[in-house]
Amino acid sequence: EKYRGSVSTTGPRACYDEGKRCAETLFFDYLRQHNLRIRVARIFNTYGPRMVPDDGRVVSNFIVQALKGSPITIYGDGMQTRSFCYVDDLIEGMTRLMKADDKITGPINLGNPVEFTIRQLAETVIKLTKTKSRLIEKPLPEDDPTQRCPDIKSARKALKWQPEIELEEGLIRTINYFKSI
Ligand code: UDP
Secondary structure: OOOOOOOOOOOOOHHHHHHHHHHHHHHHHHHHHHOOOOOOEEEOOEEOOOOOOOOOOHHHHHHHHHHHOOOEEEEOOOOOEEEOEEHHHHHHHHHHHHHOOOOOOOOEEEOOOOEEEHHHHHHHHHHHHOOOOOEEEEOOOOOOOOOOOOOOHHHHHHHOOOOOOOHHHHHHHHHHHHHHO
16 A cells, blocks of 8 residues: 555556546545545455456456356466455455544555465366366466555454455355356
């Protein structure tokens, strides 16, 4: 939360990064100028039931591909990491942040600090769905981060929060959702 960032302002993902940075700046201006009650949560990769099947995110892509028996598309070598937070855990964190004392404005990281490679995620989805799908490699998108893992010390301390649902459990629930739609 203290790091001020060193990000591309012109790359294909820049509008996403810069949009979030700008939003945080405006929030703090509203706090200073209008005393608005604000909370800034920094949300890391989140997944769970009701994801849109074709929005392109990795958990939904892999589950949909596995259930159809289509190839599972790993971008790059699959050694990049992400930390996946189950949606119910995230909502609990956000609710605690909103109920917390107004002094707790954030930015505060909310996410699951347990890190997996994308290849491990693919293998776990294959195991849980018992699919016959095979892995294929596709080009890594430009500016794809090689690692992402939240430090949730502040959330643990200020909100007494940490994720409770492990990846396999969350994936089982999400797979059941995708089977049901
Ligand atoms: N990814 C992948 N196959 C897919 C979709 C995504 O290997 O079908 C990779 C993607 O390149 C990234 C990671 O999975 O390294 C997470 O991608 P996502 O779009 O879900 O989230 P973000 O990149 O915002 O962390």
